[in-house]
Every structure is written in structure tokens, then in C-alpha cells.
Amino acid sequence: MTSPAPIADPRETPKPDPAAVPALAIDGVSHSYGPRRALIDVSFNVQPASFTALLGLNGAGKSTLFSLITRLFGIQSGRVGIFGHDVGRSPGEALRLLGVVFQPRTLDLDLSLTQNLLYHAALHGISRREASARSAELLGRIGLSDRAGSKVRDLSGGQMRRLEIARALLHRPRLLLLDEPTVGLDVKARADIISHVRQLVTEQGIGVLWATHLFDEIMAGDDLVVLHQGKVLAQGPMSRVITEAGAQDVNTAFMRLTGAQTMPGGGA
Amino acid sequence: MSSITTRDAPRGFSAAEYMTCLTGIVWREGLRFLHQRERFVSALVRPLVWLFIFAAGFRQVLGISIIPPYETYILYEVYIAPGLMAMIQLFNGMQSSLSMVYDREMGNMRTLLVSPLPRGFLLFCKLLAGTAVSLLQVYAFLLIAWFWDITPPPWGYLTVLPALVLSGLMLGSLGMLISSGIKQLENFAGVMNFVIFPMFFASSALYPLWRVQEGSPYLFYLCAANPFTHAVELIRFALYGQINWISLAVVAACTIVFMIGAILAYDPSRGLARRGPAGGEG
Numbered sequence: 001m002t003s004p005a006p007i008a009d010p011r012e013t014p015k016p017d018p019a020a021v022p023a024l025a026i027d028g029v030s031h032s033y034g035p036r037r038a039l040i041d042v043s044f045n046v047q048p049a050s051f052t053a054l055l056g057l058n059g060a061g062k063s064t065l066f067s068l069i070t071r072l073f074g075i076q077s078g079r080v081g082i083f084g085h086d087v088g089r090s091p092g093e094a095l096r097l098l099g100v101v102f103q104p105r106t107l108d109l110d111l112s113l114t115q116n117l118l119y120h121a122a123l124h125g126i127s128r129r130e131a132s133a134r135s136a137e138l139l140g141r142i143g144l145s146d147r148a149g150s151k152v153r154d155l156s157g158g159q160m161r162r163l164e165i166a167r168a169l170l171h172r173p174r175l176l177l178l179d180e181p182t183v184g185l186d187v188k189a190r191a192d193i194i195s196h197v198r199q200l201v202t203e204q205g206i207g208v209l210w211a212t213h214l215f216d217e218i219m220a221g222d223d224l225v226v227l228h229q230g231k232v233l234a235q236g237p238m239s240r241v242i243t244e245a246g247a248q249d250v251n252t253a254f255m256r257l258t259g260a261q262t263m264p265g266g267g268a
Numbered sequence: 269m270s271s272i273t274t275r276d277a278p279r280g281f282s283a284a285e286y287m288t289c290l291t292g293i294v295w296r297e298g299l300r301f302l303h304q305r306e307r308f309v310s311a312l313v314r315p316l317v318w319l320f321i322f323a324a325g326f327r328q329v330l331g332i333s334i335i336p337p338y339e340t341y342i343l344y345e346v347y348i349a350p351g352l353m354a355m356i357q358l359f360n361g362m363q364s365s366l367s368m369v370y371d372r373e374m375g376n377m378r379t380l381l382v383s384p385l386p387r388g389f390l391l392f393c394k395l396l397a398g399t400a401v402s403l404l405q406v407y408a409f410l411l412i413a414w415f416w417d418i419t420p421p422p423w424g425y426l427t428v429l430p431a432l433v434l435s436g437l438m439l440g441s442l443g444m445l446i447s448s449g450i451k452q453l454e455n456f457a458g459v460m461n462f463v464i465f466p467m468f469f470a471s472s473a474l475y476p477l478w479r480v481q482e483g484s485p486y487l488f489y490l491c492a493a494n495p496f497t498h499a500v501e502l503i504r505f506a507l508y509g510q511i512n513w514i515s516l517a518v519v520a521a522c523t524i525v526f527m528i529g530a531i532l533a534y535d536p537s538r539g540l541a542r543r544g545p546a547g548g549e550g
Contacts (some may be wrong), residue, residue: 070382092281095384106379108296110303115296122292123383123390125285 021084023048023175023207024069029078031064038064040230042078046223048174049205051198053218053238055254056227062211063103065227066179070100082175096124099168103179105160107167109153113144116152117167124171131170138166142196158189165196175207176200182217190217215250224250228258281385289385290393297397300367301404311360311405312412315352319416323348335476337508349410349418350504351473353428354496356409357402357436362464364398365443388531395444395527399436406432424507431506435499438519441526442495448533471497495522 024046031039039061046052056062067073069080071091080087085094107116114135121131139145142162144155152160161181168176178197182190194217200206210217218224224241226234234241234257238250245253301308323345334341368377380390410418410425420428446459470487471494472480481488491497498515505512 070378071387072378072381092384092386093279095382098382100382102378106376108300108376111296111299115299119292119296120379122288122295123380123385125281125288125385127284127288 022046022081023050023083024209025079025081025084026065026069027079027081029065029068029075029080031061031068031073031076038230039068042227042230042232044225044232044235046175046207046209048207049201050223051201051208051210051219051221052223052225054209054211054225054227055213055215055218055250056211057213057258059229060227061230062227063179066100066102066177066211069177070098071095096171097174098177099171099173099175100177101161101164101168101179101181103181103183105164107152107160107164110151112149112151113139113155113163114148116163117170120167121170126171134170138169142166156189158185158192161185161189161193162196165193169200173206175209177209177211179211180213181210182212182214215254218250226254226257233257286385286389289383289390290396293380293390293393294397294400297364297394297401301401307363308405308408311356312408314359315356315409316412318348318352318355319345319413319418335478337505337510337512343417345416346418347476348474349413350507351468351471351500353406353409353432353503354435354439354473354500355468356405357399357432357439357499358464358468358496360402360405361398361436361439361441361443362446362460363443364394364401364440365447368394368444368447387534391444391531391534392527395437395440395530398440398443399433402436402440403429403432420507421509424509427509428503428506431502434516434519434523435502438495438499438523438526441523441530444530445526445533448530467494467496470494471500473497473500495519498522 022045026042026044029039029042030037042061042065044052054062054065064073068075069082069087071087071094075088080094082094083097085097087094108119111119114132117135117138118128118131121134122128126134136145136148139148142165144159144163144166147155147159152163155163165176165178165181176197181197182193185193197208197210198219201208212218218238220238222238224235224238225232226241234244234253236244242248242250242253245256247253247256327344338346380394381387383390407425442463446463468474470491472491473496477488477491477497480491495518498512498518501512502515502519505515
């Protein structure tokens with residue numbers, strides 16, 4: 001996590017220093033639904049090969065931010081860049097590098113696991129043969145190879161989430177967004193998914209933005225962005241955010257920053 | 269693992285990638301259709317009820333004179349067959365958009381819209397996929413109708429295909445345009461009543477327009493201005509290897525207008541954004 005870097009013009013030649021290009025750059029983004037302001041001048045970066053937790057209560061603006069990054073909503077003010085590609089101006093190049101797992105389930109329940117993956121691959125223009133190979137490989141990695149032909153409807157909640165993560169990785173993105181991916185899952189399934197995603201960061205160098213309101217999903221080395229009522233209250237490495245808030249742990253730091261009285265769940 | 273930090277130069281999308289995307293969307297729509305067998309049956313039963321019961325009953329009441337493209341006196345069943353084909357497409361177009369509303373509520377529309385390909389193209393693919401499904405229904409209907417003595421010339425089955433594609437696209441984009449203005453699934457029942465039935469009855473599907481004119485000139489103007497009338501006439505002429513140029517022009521123009529409208533209505537800054545966030549905001 002560093003201060004927001006300006007989004008480079010995609011027509012420029014690549015800069016010699018690759019570290020200068022963040023995986024995700026949010027730069028002065030504001031968004032309103034009519035008179036209600038959902039996001040107010042939000043700026044932060046996600047670096048490649050880092051795990052950034054976007055921490056906020058329900059209604060903080062996390063889903064709005066995700067909708068802006070994924071181009072579902074038009075950007076009203078500010079800029080969003082993915083590896084230097086502006087989402088507003090060259091969405092195709094930006095979205096190609098982005099994998100996303102939305103909070104609501106977005107699988108075709110009546111289609112098989114493989115069919116769901118092949119459909120997603122087609123949406124990214126990946127040829128059928130290549131898509132079949134990648135699907136088989138990813139299903140193996142999430143331990144669902146033997147279920148490849150069954151309907152998604154028959155999977156458990158945790159298995160569906162794992163499938164959604166596999167699907168988000170199918171086009172080999174370098175930035176992965178997950179919007180409260182562990183909501184409604186049991187302890188085991190949650191732990192599996194968290195360790196899987198952390199593995200992606202360390203082994204494949206994917207930049208991850210993980211939205212959550214569960215403090216126990218955050219680890220010491222993570223970057224933190226605290227979003228409250230549409231504003232970024234604090235950002236930086238977890239230890240720094242805690243120290244600056246004059247607290248001992250994330251939970252207390254979050255309470256001090258937001259002035260929240262009670263925690264919504266999940267102690268630190 | 270490849271290096272992940274360099275910034276790629278924009279490379280755009282190849283024609284092959286567009287084709288893969290198009291076939292993928294059509295393929296999925298086909299799969300979903302096969303999984304909804306009751307939808308296929310009801311899509312067939314509806315026009316067949318009209319054909320077997322309504323047309324049989326009205327055969328004696330309505331006399332049809334010789335009007336183009338027919339060269340002889342025809343049975344009433346033969347007259348309404350093209351109207352029923354268009355009706356299949358009308359219902360299918362509305363149902364596809366129903367599924368888009370439903371998809372959006374289920375989050376499936378998100379999967380489609382985060383594809384990196386241009387959004388207008390994605391929606392066009394979606395429309396084409398819906399039209400392909402309607403073609404399956406129409407040809408199944410024509411097969412059954414053949415046993416009911418509705419026997420257009422053999423090449424008519426081929427010449428009607430482009431007409432069906434165009435009318436399917438027109439009705440599909442109309443449905444998409446309407447669906448993007450709907451917030452909830454329940455509202456769609458109202459649209460059925462306010463769009464499907466008036467469009468169907470105020471058209472040349474069930475009675476030739478010259479008969480309508482005898483009854484009420486105002487209704488005649490309404491029917492003549494109804495795009496659905498022109499979809500029916502386009503199909504009717506094409507089924508006999510002829511082109512009704514006026515209908516072709518009207519249907520083509522309406523397709524373009526409805527499609528642009530539908531795509532603009534789905535534009536994030538004009539459509540989704542105005543409705544607010546889909547699902548629970550977090």
C-alpha cells in the first residue's frame with residue numbers, strides 16, 4: 001500500500017520500472033445515488049503480489065466500489081486503473097487483467113461445473129480447446145475434478161465459492177477482487193478459501209483486494225484499507241494502521257477509527 | 269509464473285475472440301433452454317391451441333379473400349400461421365428479457381457484463397442467442413402445422429429464415445429495452461398484459477387489415493403502425509418466397525432503434541447506476 005499513483009495513459013510505452021504500476025489504483029473516486037453519497041474521494045492502491053483487506057461495515061460502500069472497478073457502474077468522478085489501464089477509457093484492456101468474485105452467487109445452477117467454466121472462458125474469448133484444458137486443471141486444483149459433470153446446484157456453499165474463485169482465475173488475471181467471499185460459509189470452508197487465496201498471492205504474485213467485515217480474516221502482513229460511510233479513514237500496512245490508531249489490535253483500531261460501538265461479528 | 273508487473277500495450281480483441289464469445293453465449297442459452305423443457309412445451313402449446321381450436325372455430329366466421337402473397341383462397345388456419353410464428357417470437361423475446369431481469373437479480377448478468385469485450389457486443393450476442401432459441405420453437409411449430417395442412421412451398425422454409433432472424437431480433441431488443449426499465453420481476457406480468465396482448469391483437473396476425481379497416485379506421489391506423497404487424501407480414505411473405513419491402517423497412521428500422529435503445533438503457537452510467545446497486549450493498 002502506497003499513496004495513490006496517477007493512472008498512466010495506456011497509450012504510453014511501458015515504464016522501465018515495473019513496480020511503479022500498481023495492480024489497482026483508485027484515485028479520487030466519488031459516487032452518488034441521487035442525493036446519497038456512497039463514496040467520497042476514495043483513493044488507495046493495491047500492489048501486485050499483495051493481500052489488501054478492504055475493511056468496512058455493511059453499507060460502507062464496498063460493493064459500490066466493486067461495481068465501479070468492474071465497470072458495472074459508470075465512474076462519476078475520479079479514476080480507476082488496473083495495471084495502468086483506465087477502466088473508464090479502455091475497459092477491455094483493464095477487465096482482461098481482472099478476476100472477480102461477487103458477493104451474491106453468480107453461477108448457473110442447472111449447468112455443470114465444466115459448463116460454467118467454459119461459458120466464462122468464452123466470454124473472455126478463450127478458445128474451446130484451451131478453455132477445456134484450463135477448466136480441468138483448475139477443477140483439479142480446487143479438488144472438484146470428480147464433480148466436473150455434476151450440476152452446480154448439487155454443490156455445497158463452500159464448493160460453489162471455490163468454483164467461483166476458479167472461474168475468476170480462468171482467464172489468468174493478475175488482480176483478483178473478492179467481495180465478502182466467506183459470508184455464509186462454515187469455519188472449515190472459510191479457512192480453505194482464505195488459505196487458497198493467500199496462496200495465489202505468494203505463489204502466483206496475484207494482487208488481491210478482499211472486502212470483508214470479519215476481522216479474523218486479516219493477517220499481520222496484510223495491507224489494510226478502512227472504509228467507513230464512503231470515506232477511507234485509514235490505510236497502510238496493518239501494523240501501522242493499528243499503531244496510528246493507538247490500539248493493540250485491528251478490532252480496537254477499527255472501533256477507534258469509526259467510533260463504532262459494537263462489532264458486527266468476528267473478533268480479531 | 270510469468271512476470272506480473274509490466275504493463276501491456278493495449279492489444280484489442282481478435283475476430284476469433286469475438287466469435288468464441290458469440291458462440292459461447294448462444295451455446296449457454298441453448299443449454300439453459302434444454303434444461304427448461306416446460307418452457308419449450310408451453311412455447312409450442314400456445315400457438316397450437318390457437319391453431320387447433322381458435323382457427324377451427326373461426327374458419328366459418330371469417331372469410332378471407334385472395335390477398336398477396338396468397339394466390340388462391342386459403343383456409344383461416346393458413347392465414348394465421350405466420351401470425352402464430354410471430355407470436356412465438358414475441359413471447360420468446362419477452363421471456364428472454366424476463367430471464368435477463370431474473371439473471372440480473374441472480375447475479376448472472378454480472379458474469380456477462382464483466383467480460384472485457386464491448387458491452388454492446390455482449391448484449392447483441394444475448395439477443396442473437398434468444399433469437400436462435402425462438403427459431404427452434406418456430407420450426408418445431410411449422411413441423412406440427414405441416415400435418416395440419418399448413419403446407420407452404422418447400423423453399424419457403426428456407427426463405428422465411430432471414431425474416432425470422434430479423435423479427436426475432438426486433439422483438440428481442442424490444443423485450444430487452446422494456447426489461448431494462450423494470451426493477452422487479454413481478455412488474456413483468458404487467459408488461460405481458462400491456463405489451464404482448466395489445467401488440468398481438470392490434471395486428472394483422474389474426475385478421476387481414478382490410479377487414480379491420482371496414483370495422484374501424486382508427487384501429488386500422490393503429491394496426492398499420494404496429495411494428496408487430498410488419499413482423500407478421502414480413503414472415504408471411506417470406507414464407508411464400510416473397511419480400512414485403514415496406515414491412516422489411518419497418519422491421520429493420522425498429523430493430524435498429526430498439527437495439528440501440530436497449531444497449532443504451534443497459535449502459536452503466538444511464539441504466540444500472542440510476543437504479544442503484546444491485547443486491548445488498550456492503
